[in-house]
Amino acid sequence: xxxxxxxxxxxxxxxxxxxxxxxxxxxxxxxxxxxxxxxxxxxxxxxxxxxxxxxxxxxxxxxxxxxxxxxxxxxxxxxxxxxxxxxxxxxxxxxxxxxxxxxxxxxxxxxxxxxxxxxxxxxxxxxxxxxxxxxxxxxxxxxxxxxxxxxxxxxxxxxxxxxxxxxxxxxxxxxxxxxxxxxxxxxxxxxxxxxxxxxxxxxxxxxxxxxxxxxxxxxxxxxxxxxxxxxxxxxxxxxxxxxxxxxxxxxxxxxxxxxxxxxxxxxxxxxxxxxxxxxxxxxxxxxxxxxxxxxxxxxxxxxxxxxxxxxxxxxxxxxxxxxxxxxxxxxxxxxxxxxxxxxxxxxxxxxxxxxxxxxxxxxxxxxxxxxxxxxxxxxxxxxxxxxxxxxxxxxxxxxxxxxxxxxxxxxxxxxxxxxxxxxxxxxxxxxxxxxxxxxxxxx
Numbered sequence: 001x002x003x004x005x006x007x008x009x010x011x012x013x014x015x016x017x018x019x020x021x022x023x024x025x026x027x028x029x030x031x032x033x034x035x036x037x038x039x040x041x042x043x044x045x046x047x048x049x050x051x052x053x054x055x056x057x058x059x060x061x062x063x064x065x066x067x068x069x070x071x072x073x074x075x076x077x078x079x080x081x082x083x084x085x086x087x088x089x090x091x092x093x094x095x096x097x098x099x100x101x102x103x104x105x106x107x108x109x110x111x112x113x114x115x116x117x118x119x120x121x122x123x124x125x126x127x128x129x130x131x132x133x134x135x136x137x138x139x140x141x142x143x144x145x146x147x148x149x150x151x152x153x154x155x156x157x158x159x160x161x162x163x164x165x166x167x168x169x170x171x172x173x174x175x176x177x178x179x180x181x182x183x184x185x186x187x188x189x190x191x192x193x194x195x196x197x198x199x200x201x202x203x204x205x206x207x208x209x210x211x212x213x214x215x216x217x218x219x220x221x222x223x224x225x226x227x228x229x230x231x232x233x234x235x236x237x238x239x240x241x242x243x244x245x246x247x248x249x250x251x252x253x254x255x256x257x258x259x260x261x262x263x264x265x266x267x268x269x270x271x272x273x274x275x276x277x278x279x280x281x282x283x284x285x286x287x288x289x290x291x292x293x294x295x296x297x298x299x300x301x302x303x304x305x306x307x308x309x310x311x312x313x314x315x316x317x318x319x320x321x322x323x324x325x326x327x328x329x330x331x332x333x334x335x336x337x338x339x340x341x342x343x344x345x346x347x348x349x350x351x352x353x354x355x356x357x358x359x360x361x362x363x364x365x366x367x368x369x370x371x372x373x374x375x376x377x378x379x380x381x382x383x384x385x386x387x388x389x390x391x392x393x394x395x396x397x398x399x400x401x402x403x404x405x406x407x408x409x410x411x412x413x414x415x416x417x418x419x420x421x422x423x424x425x426x427x428x429x430x431x432x433x434x435x436x437x438x439x440x441x442x443x
Contacts, residue, residue: 229279248265373416405439
């Protein structure tokens, strides 16, 4: 009897702990159509921007969206907020039709807006286009600046404001404008997830062997592989005040509709069901800067230094877990090769993939890549010349210094075959065993 009572009490404690978790729910937002001032914009561009905004908000999964046909000028936003405040305080009566800037509201329109949790007002604040004529024809370049204002309806306050600059190119002005409009998506997605009120809160609902956990929320709220959550603990200060602080980090390894699986990268204490989680917003790109030394190991002689490489690598982290693609560039500093390609810069570009084996703060990363090397001209009179093709394979050991910074050492083998034209003398193959070190910034 006593044993059953203890089990019952433990179950009650567990249920109450899990139920105490703060878990995000979908928020209602109303989205105005894009407004603009005196810019001459090609036909269809505004509609494309509107579509991109709605798609980003929809794909995030954490909103219930009302699309509005009204267009509100950026200069009118502050006055519009004051109007909402007056309506909320019942100090203002909306006539049958009320004109505000370019928008005409009715009483029913306002009731729908005030019923929303947040209002989103996008506005095109800058537009510029230029055309350059080349031997291949005209090339248009377009720059857009789109401002976003988020209004908290209940409090009649500005929740967040930011601007996004995008660029586009095309054979016509319309194509270049549409290209710039489509570029809004990636930046807007990150900016939205960086707003504190929109960041997801979840909790651990089950602890599995091997530092794995199951957390509440999944695809239905826009979670993706590679997303990260801080493990939060409540701490009581001597003054009696309570604060929340991060005591660990986990990465999402698999996503289902309503739950997700994660792996704990580190934790200052034991991870338990009921632990509170807070989303760590990132752009989803890991950028590494590194330096590498090349060694020649002959069959019957001593090992000798044969040059080096310096480079930058970008790994696509959001949407991926243990298998991740990457791109990179590096400058080979190999005796004879750089001088033979003078007066240009010898530059290698590569693509590849890597595996990530998570062992707490330590991550083992085997990878393979293939690419090309060529002469990047430093003057307008020269042209790009392909000089080598090749690749590399290796293994890196990463150590998490902080949640956003890793140090690594790596080693492996690289080889680049010469494919230089006959008029470039003494362009030999290069490569060998390499060893290097670098730093990775998680953006």
